[in-house]
Amino acid sequence: MIEVKDITKSFGRKKVLTGVSFTASKGEITCLIGVNGVGKTTVLNAIMGLTSTNSGEILIDGKKINKESYEKITFIPDTITMLPTMRIHDAFEFMNDFYQSWNEERAKELLTFFRLQGHERISDLSKGNKAKVNLLLGLALDVDYVLMDEPFSGIDIFSREQIADVFTSHLIEDRGVIITTHEIKDIEHLIDKVVLLDNGIILKEFNAEQVREEQGKSIIDVMREVFRT
């Protein structure tokens, strides 16, 4: 489990996160929802140890983030980090050289899943296909937790649907996934847990399935209630 406990972060005099706490479990998709600039990426960076926090702590399977944590967790940013001149199979080679947890078999399976070809050059791909390659490279690592920053942002509905399908496939297996987004509509059905963030503060954390079953409400219904008050 990833436990974010009461973290606070300021950039200079600007307070970006205030007492943020939530948990994300294996086998669940946790979605951090909030409009642009509320601090979603900062939370992911803090979990990855890419940004320091002013207070609070973050535990991964009960331990503070350390070198070994990186064998358990990966971060998929919202833009592809591979050189645009690379072909997809060059990116596979790079990942294989760089990460012990690289799973070539799963990478090939994901390639077929997303209907991509290994010889395609990254710079020649459409925005949606670049997003798929980005996701593929992260998901082909054998790690327990996957953090994704806005995986659906700015791509067309067909690519969004194809990307959404991967979340219900065996390729996610029993991993813990944290997704950030500012638009929930197309992925509402995938999400197990919701964390609503506004101006660096958590307004509400809830189990989407429970709210659906016990109160007959969708995530959007709950968001309307919370943001109206």
Ligand SMILES: Nc1ncnc2c1ncn2[C@@H]1O[C@H](COP(=O)(O)OP(=O)(O)OP(=O)(O)O)[C@@H](O)[C@H]1O
């Ligand atoms: N390195 C930094 N230095 C100064 N301010 C920063 C830095 N990183 C983020 N911020 C500020 O922190 C706030 C939260 O940024 P963050 O990127 O976490 O938001 P976000 O919710 O992910 O936004 P978006 O949906 O646009 O990606 C913003 O006001 C941003 O300008």
